[in-house]
Amino acid sequence: MHSARRPARLWWLGLPAVPVQGWWLQRTIPRFADADADGVSGVVGTGPRRMRVVALGDSVTAGYAIRHHRLSVAGQLALRMSTRFDATVEWQSCAVSGATAGEALRLVRSEALGDADLVFVSVGVNDLKNLHRAARFRRELGALPDATLAAAPRANVCLLGIPPLDHFPAFPRPLADALGWRGRVFDAIGVEEVRRRDRALRIQADGPLGPEMFAADGFHPSPTLHAAFADAVMRELEQLD
Secondary structure (H helix, E strand, O other), rough: OOOOOOOOOOHHHHHHHHHHHHHHHHHHHOOOOOOOOHHHHEEEEEEEEEEEEEEEEOOOHHHOOOOOOOOHHHHHHHHHHHOOOOOEEEEEEEOOOOOHHHHHHHOOHHHHHHHEEEEEEEHHHHHHHHHOOOOHHHHHHHHHHHHHHHOOOOOOEEOOOOOOOOHOOOOOOOOHHHHHHHHHHHHHHHHHHHHHHHHEEEEEEOOOOOHHHHHOOOEEEEEEEEHHHHHHHHHHHHHHH
C-alpha cells in the first residue's frame, strides 16, 4: 500500500538542486509544538491487569504537531492494550523532537523502562536527514535496542520502520527522491537489527499515505497515522500470542 506518487526517472540528474531545496524547506516549513506536556504520561482503562507502554525516540514519539498524547502513538497504544488485555495501562513518552539514534540512546533510563510491557521506538529520519553515514546509523541503532531491551527486561520493543520519504507532501523533487533512496538504505539496516534480537519487532511505515495521514507541515504524522501505527503494533503483538 503506497501513495500513487512515483519516483521520477533519472531523478539523480537533479541532485545539484537538493541542497538548495533542503535549505529552503528548513526556512519555510511550518513549525509546531510537541504534544501537551501534561500528557507525557497518562493512564487509560480500568481492568485488573496493570500494564505500561513507553514511546521512545524522536518527534513521532514526542507527539510533534499532536494536541495531546491521547492522540499520539503512546496514548493510542495504551487505549488498544487496555481493551485487548482488559488492563489499566499507563503510557509515557521519553522523546525529544529531532533526536537521532545516538541521541535517543541517552533517553533510555531504567526508572522509565524497567516495568514496561511494550516500548515503541521511532528513530532514523533525523539520522538520514542530518547526513549520518549508514555505518554510523547501524552502530548507533544497534546500541539503542540493546540498551532498551536491557533496561526493559520484560518488554517487547517495537521499532518503527523508516517511512517512504519520497511520498511525503512536504518534499519537492529531486529532494524527495534523494531522501527516499537514503530512507530505504536506512530502513534495511533497521530490518537487519530487529531480526538479530529476541523480543524485538518492527512495523512498516509505508502506507496508505493519503493527505489525511500528515500534519499541516506535510512531514509529521497526523493523529490518523499515529492510530495506524498503533493498529500495526497490535497486529504484531497478536502474532506473538
